[in-house]
Amino acid sequence: xxxxGHPDGGSRIHETAGVPGTTAETVHxxxxxxxxxxxxxxxxxxxxVLTLRELxxxxxxxxxxxxxxxxxxxxxxLGRRVGFVGESGSGKTTTALAIMRMLADPxxxxxxxxxxxxxxxxKLSEEDMRxxxxxxxxxxxxxxxxxxxxxxxVEQQLWDAISAHEGRRNRKELMRRxxxxxxSVGLHPRTGRLHPHELSGGMKQRVCIALGMILRxxxxxxxxxxSALDVVTQRQVMQTLREAQALAGSGLILIxxxxxxxxQSVDELAVLRQGELVEYGDIRRILGNPGHPYTRALISxxxxxxxxxxxxxxxxxxxxxxxRPAPLLTFDRVSxxxxxxxxxxxxxxxxxxxxxxxxxxxxxxxxxKSTLGSIVLxxxxxxxxxxxxxxxDLRRAGAAGKLGFRRDVQAVLQDPYACFNPFYRVRxxxxxxxxxxxxxxDEAHIRQRMExxxxxxxxxxxxxxxxxxxxxxxxxxxxLIVARALMLSPKLLVADEPxxxxxxxxxxxxxSNIYDLKxxxxxSILYITHxxxxxxxxxxxxxxxxRGRVVEAGxxxxxxxxPEHPYTRLLVDSIPWPDPDRPxxxxxxxxxxADHAHVADAPFAxxxxxxxxxxxxx
Amino acid sequence: MTGVTTRxxxxxxxxxxxxxxxxxxxxxxxxxxxxxxxxxxxxxxxxLDLVFTGSAPLKLPPIGFENLRGQPGxxxxxxxxxxxxxxxxxxxxIGAPNTLFVGFLASLIGMGAGIVLxxxxxxxxxxxxxxxxxxSDVMITIPPLLILVVFQSAFGDVSLTIMAxxxxxFAWQSPTRLIRAQVLSMKQSGYVMMARLSGAPTHHIMFRExxxxxxxxxxxxxxxxxxxxxxxxxxxxxxxxxPQRIPxxxxxxxxxxxxxxxxxxxxxxxxxxxVLLAVMxxxxxxxxxxxxxxxNPRLRRLGR
Numbered sequence: 001x002x003x004x005g006h007p008d009g010g011s012r013i014h015e016t017a018g019v020p021g022t023t024a025e026t027v028h029x030x031x032x033x034x035x036x037x038x039x040x041x042x043x044x045x046x047x048x049v050l051t052l053r054e055l056x057x058x059x060x061x062x063x064x065x066x067x068x069x070x071x072x073x074x075x076x077x078l079g080r081r082v083g084f085v086g087e088s089g090s091g092k093t094t095t096a097l098a099i100m101r102m103l104a105d106p107x108x109x110x111x112x113x114x115x116x117x118x119x120x121x122x123k124l125s126e127e128d129m130r131x132x133x134x135x136x137x138x139x140x141x142x143x144x145x146x147x148x149x150x151x152x153x154v155e156q157q158l159w160d161a162i163s164a165h166e167g168r169r170n171r172k173e174l175m176r177r178x179x180x181x182x183x184s185v186g187l188h189p190r191t192g193r194l195h196p197h198e199l200s201g202g203m204k205q206r207v208c209i210a211l212g213m214i215l216r217x218x219x220x221x222x223x224x225x226x227s228a229l230d231v232v233t234q235r236q237v238m239q240t241l242r243e244a245q246a247l248a249g250s251g252l253i254l255i256x257x258x259x260x261x262x263x264q265s266v267d268e269l270a271v272l273r274q275g276e277l278v279e280y281g282d283i284r285r286i287l288g289n290p291g292h293p294y295t296r297a298l299i300s301x302x303x304x305x306x307x308x309x310x311x312x313x314x315x316x317x318x319x320x321x322x323x324r325p326a327p328l329l330t331f332d333r334v335s336x337x338x339x340x341x342x343x344x345x346x347x348x349x350x351x352x353x354x355x356x357x358x359x360x361x362x363x364x365x366x367x368x369k370s371t372l373g374s375i376v377l378x379x380x381x382x383x384x385x386x387x388x389x390x391x392x393d394l395r396r397a398g399a400a401g402k403l404g405f406r407r408d409v410q411a412v413l414q415d416p417y418a419c420f421n422p423f424y425r426v427r428x429x430x431x432x433x434x435x436x437x438x439x440x441x442d443e444a445h446i447r448q449r450m451e452x453x454x455x456x457x458x459x460x461x462x463x464x465x466x467x468x469x470x471x472x473x474x475x476x477x478x479x480l481i482v483a484r485a486l487m488l489s490p491k492l493l494v495a496d497e498p499x500x501x502x503x504x505x506x507x508x509x510x511x512s513n514i515y516d517l518k519x520x521x522x523x524s525i526l527y528i529t530h531x532x533x534x535x536x537x538x539x540x541x542x543x544x545x546x547r548g549r550v551v552e553a554g555x556x557x558x559x560x561x562x563p564e565h566p567y568t569r570l571l572v573d574s575i576p577w578p579d580p581d582r583p584x585x586x587x588x589x590x591x592x593x594a595d596h597a598h599v600a601d602a603p604f605a606x607x608x609x610x611x612x613x614x615x616x617x618x
Numbered sequence: 619m620t621g622v623t624t625r626x627x628x629x630x631x632x633x634x635x636x637x638x639x640x641x642x643x644x645x646x647x648x649x650x651x652x653x654x655x656x657x658x659x660x661x662x663x664x665x666l667d668l669v670f671t672g673s674a675p676l677k678l679p680p681i682g683f684e685n686l687r688g689q690p691g692x693x694x695x696x697x698x699x700x701x702x703x704x705x706x707x708x709x710x711x712i713g714a715p716n717t718l719f720v721g722f723l724a725s726l727i728g729m730g731a732g733i734v735l736x737x738x739x740x741x742x743x744x745x746x747x748x749x750x751x752x753x754s755d756v757m758i759t760i761p762p763l764l765i766l767v768v769f770q771s772a773f774g775d776v777s778l779t780i781m782a783x784x785x786x787x788f789a790w791q792s793p794t795r796l797i798r799a800q801v802l803s804m805k806q807s808g809y810v811m812m813a814r815l816s817g818a819p820t821h822h823i824m825f826r827e828x829x830x831x832x833x834x835x836x837x838x839x840x841x842x843x844x845x846x847x848x849x850x851x852x853x854x855x856x857x858x859x860x861p862q863r864i865p866x867x868x869x870x871x872x873x874x875x876x877x878x879x880x881x882x883x884x885x886x887x888x889x890x891x892x893v894l895l896a897v898m899x900x901x902x903x904x905x906x907x908x909x910x911x912x913x914n915p916r917l918r919r920l921g922r
Contacts (some may be wrong), residue, residue, distance in 0.1 A: 379811075406816070407817065412817055417814050418809065421813075422809075432816055433816030436818065568667070
């Protein structure tokens, strides 16, 4: 509520709004005048299961009333999948919560109607509403997989859902129905006997889908069901969701911010911005001919493998190279073993650092890429082998050497929400290390440097620096972390999934900021990610990690543009593209679980090298 | 309908803006300050020598009442006297602040130990953590009154400070556990990671990054601890243990009970200290509730 509008969001849209599109009657201004849509209606079969008319939601705050949703009108038909897309704060989740009548106090529906299969949801009594939830409309909230009850078996949680709505049922029937529900999401009935901690993230998310579908609701609302999952698991879960929905024949609302994911999963798309529906229609129509500049901006923000660069580096000038007496970073047969699990098999490489390079390390969660990052940062010590930074082993360094190492090796971490101490204004995060490393001459110098770096990453220092972290958006915080790294001018930066928790529309901006660090300020970067499309654009060299081993490595054009190893191919195929006709999550892709043996046996593929980086292959 | 809730909600929000306008905190602090003021004003305006035995007529009622012998209250002793000729006003003017003092001192010492032990356990880990954790877990299972009764009867007469120290010996376990748990979860948080990346020394991470975020918990836990410490102290005093020569509210209740004040209908003797204790507990509860409401940093506004 107190979140200020991002100053960056608006400007980006204007930049990309260059192409004048045929502005058909697609934009709902909320007056209700445009309610009778012409074209797409014919293609929509099935009766509407959900009808929203001029829905408005207000949140009163001390600063005045915030209109989270403004006069939203749309239909969801049986058997259709509708996507709600927009950046955070656009009212996607609020609309879903309004349908569920689960708005957090003091938010409330201030106007309009919500009609679910002929029933006015706003007029239902509290008890009728309770019965309607899950049995008629199911909501799978964001991060639902972490809200499974840890002390109950999965099947008991499914049974709870049944008995809360239909009263007591005998055990045999409960058992049959929970097994059926698990089967419909591709899980073995045995899974039901397990506790949530025994399941992987993807399995937990599937259990949540099973929980949502078990009473065969007419409408399912899935709020970013794959936001915490890597690309491969994302594809599997989306496939499950689509199949389960098709089986039940219900309507589906998919909430998300990734245009690529939407394109591959939904039939119709509703684009929301600041609580208003800016565009609504068939997905093919919107992708082929977006009517609103904001939609165009969302589409163009999706990085494509092989497409033209989505980065807009602010300078084409290469930073001047400098001869170093010793290579910047050397891994000498470094490995890490946790108990029986080998997180990282012996790995040797040398990063010269004479000319700054971006080295991408890609892989699924559990592939060992974060362990690698943590070893570089010195937070994890290798089980065997040696890490040398500028020729010196960190573990033999003294206190001064350690402080110097800290200054020279910095990081941008995954979660921008956790990176700021909520007690301090955000400037603390920038000023403290600057002072600590003895880079500051006086307070005025710190202030001047802070303002400088904020401007470099495109933030207004007067607007951002005096604030508390919770008053800034995720994108702003992540850019501040990039600004912090820039202010310290390290020699090496570890960027661990820097954009995975940021809105898709801001990813390009943040990656451009990071790219600038290399280009303009000569900082070498280790970019750790599961997203091959961004790695394709930013990196000079890519290493694909699979179960702690480098299975393919080389320049991104070859490794990602034309993958040889089956695992790399699987990763590339799992990227959602803004192209509804591309097979994704259908039967076309191989089921990765069944394919593990095949993947593990495939020969490693080393695809050439770049100057200044050398991977020792044996 | 919505209009009403909206306005109520907005009013509720505005209340959060300034912590010092929070009515609960305000009332609670007021009640506690009133007790402190009673002690201070008593020392200035009243003759405190009247706490000595036999300095006044016995068993006089407060003004406007009569005792069983038909004696009316007199202005010289406005809220009556007790069974050994001590003035009640002088008694509570000294006793009430004393009781509060024992509670605060015990809690302060307990919290101090809790902060040090909790941070050590959470930060150092390993054997140190095991030792501290087992120690505090074992201590939590021992009923404090049992041990204190044994201690106090062995010591005989004790001073208020000794008493506070003894109670503090049972007031450090729960803060230790609470802080240890918080430190363990905070150690993994992004901002501690960032501080380590900034080359921050351990004491900076502990006291500048972590501790400020614990302040709401510490305050809440401190006030709750004061309440338990006072309950323990009064419990001991009512049993006739604790300081013998220094007036406290619990001691006064003990005297009243052992002199048969209930049978003789000397209600002011035991009633006034009881009411004061109730006021103290209500004050502490309100402060705790008020702190709960305002300690959420998300409700903090953009400051100057």
